[in-house]
Amino acid sequence: MLLRLDLWLFTLINQKLTALWADQFFLFVSRDAVVFVPVLALFIWLALFQERRGRILLILLILTATATDMTAYRIWKPTFQRLRPCHEPAVKAEMRQLVKCGGKYGMPSNHASNFWGAAILLVLFYRRWWLLWGGFAALIAYSRVYIGKHYPADVIVGAFYGALIALLIYYLWVSIRSRLEKQEKFWLSIRRSA
Numbered sequence: 001m002l003l004r005l006d007l008w009l010f011t012l013i014n015q016k017l018t019a020l021w022a023d024q025f026f027l028f029v030s031r032d033a034v035v036f037v038p039v040l041a042l043f044i045w046l047a048l049f050q051e052r053r054g055r056i057l058l059i060l061l062i063l064t065a066t067a068t069d070m071t072a073y074r075i076w077k078p079t080f081q082r083l084r085p086c087h088e089p090a091v092k093a094e095m096r097q098l099v100k101c102g103g104k105y106g107m108p109s110n111h112a113s114n115f116w117g118a119a120i121l122l123v124l125f126y127r128r129w130w131l132l133w134g135g136f137a138a139l140i141a142y143s144r145v146y147i148g149k150h151y152p153a154d155v156i157v158g159a160f161y162g163a164l165i166a167l168l169i170y171y172l173w174v175s176i177r178s179r180l181e182k183q184e185k186f187w188l189s190i191r192r193s194a
Contacts, residue, residue, distance in 0.1 A: 002153070009152040010085060013145045014095050026143045027098055035140065039118075057125045060173060061118055064166045068113035072161065082107035086148055098147040109150045112141040112158030113165070120166035 028034055043061075046054035085091045086101035119137035123130045141155040150158075 006153040026146045029143045064117040068165045072113045077105040080107040106150045106154045108158035109155045112155040113162035115140045116159040117162030117166040120163045
């Protein structure tokens with residue numbers, strides 16, 4: 001039942017809710033260079049203009065992206081062994097494949113894991129811009145289905161996985177920071193020492 005729903009949603013997004021302008025837009029969004037320009041700009045902004053808070057967030061972002069990317073690729077994809085739509089002959093015959101297929105397995109989506117993990121951390125540090133962070137992560141996740149790289153369940157599982165890893169890393173940092181603040185070692189604190 002869930003697999004049929006997933007296939008139905010994939011067909012809806014990849015084949016029915018389409019337009020020429022949307023093809024161009026999602027192809028543009030899916031280019032690594034295009035996606036990583038805002039990421040690089042964010043990293044520069046955090047490192048140079050946000051003082052200690054930004055640098056700590058930058059470290060947490062790097063840890064989260066490394067954790068989600070490595071584990072999704074090396075552990076979860078081989079464990080789930082869920083073929084990408086473009087590697088399933090029955091699906092491939094009907095789908096619109098706008099980009100090269102990619103690796104054999106798609107569950108969970110690394111892009112969704114990475115960007116939702118980052119979005120969660122960004123919301124925890126800069127709440128007022130939650131719509132920007134969440135909107136960007138949702139756009140990346142949706143684009144993966146639209147261009148034919150992933151099923152919707154791949155990006156949904158990836159988003160939840162990225163969020164979980166981000167929360168674990170965040171609360172680990174909070175725990176370490178609290179202990180250091182009690183010992184008056186403020187190097188991991190976002191509060192200024194007296």
